[in-house]
Amino acid sequence: MITFYPDIKLVHIGAALTSGTLFALRGLGLSLGMRWPRVAPLRYLSYTVDTVLLTAAMMLLTILPAGVFANGWLIVKVGFILAYVVLGVLAFQPARARLSRVALYAAALLCFLQVYGIARAHHPMGLLALLG
Numbered sequence: 001m002i003t004f005y006p007d008i009k010l011v012h013i014g015a016a017l018t019s020g021t022l023f024a025l026r027g028l029g030l031s032l033g034m035r036w037p038r039v040a041p042l043r044y045l046s047y048t049v050d051t052v053l054l055t056a057a058m059m060l061l062t063i064l065p066a067g068v069f070a071n072g073w074l075i076v077k078v079g080f081i082l083a084y085v086v087l088g089v090l091a092f093q094p095a096r097a098r099l100s101r102v103a104l105y106a107a108a109l110l111c112f113l114q115v116y117g118i119a120r121a122h123h124p125m126g127l128l129a130l131l132g
C-alpha cells in the first residue's frame with residue numbers, strides 16, 4: 001500500500017481543495033441571497049467530493065505509522081473538521097436570519113483554513129505554527 005501513498009495523498013489534497021472551494025462559493029452565493037447554491041446537482045457534487053475526501057483520509061490513516069501523529073495534530077484536526085461540519089450545516093439552514101448565516105459561514109471558513117493549516121504544518125496550532 002505504501003507504493004500508492006503519494007497518489008492517495010494527492011487525491012486527498014485535491015478533494016480537500018475542491019470541497020473547500022465548493023463550500024466557499026456556495027456559502028458566498030447564499031450570503032448574497034442567491035438560489036443556485038441549493039440546486040440538487042451542486043449538493044450531490046459536494047457529497048461526492050466529501051466522500052472521496054474521507055475515503056482517501058481513511059486510506060492514509062491505515063497506511064501511516066501511529067508515530068506520525070505523536071504531537072496530536074490529527075486529533076485537533078478532526079476537532080476542527082467537526083466544528084466546520086456543524087457550522088457549515090447551520091450556515092446553510094434557510095430558516096436562519098441572513099446575518100446569523102453569514103457569521104456561521106465565516107466561522108466555518110476559518111475552521112476549514114485551520115484544518116488545512118494543521119494538515120500542512122503537522123502541528124496542532126496549524127496556520128499559527130506556519131506563521132510563527
Ligand code: HEM
Pocket residue numbers: 009012013016017053054057058060061064068078081112115116119120
Ligand atoms: C476538511 C477536511 C480535510 C482537509 C481540508 C484536509 C487537508 C489535508 C491536507 C492539505 C493534507 C496534506 C498535508 C501535507 O502536505 O503533508 C492532508 C493530509 C492528511 N490528512 Fe487530511 N484533510 C481533511 C480531512 C481529513 C480527515 C477527516 C482525516 C482523518 C481522520 C485526515 C487525515 C489525513 C492524513 C492521515 C494525512 C496524511 C499526512 C501525511 O502524509 O503526513 N484528513 N489533509
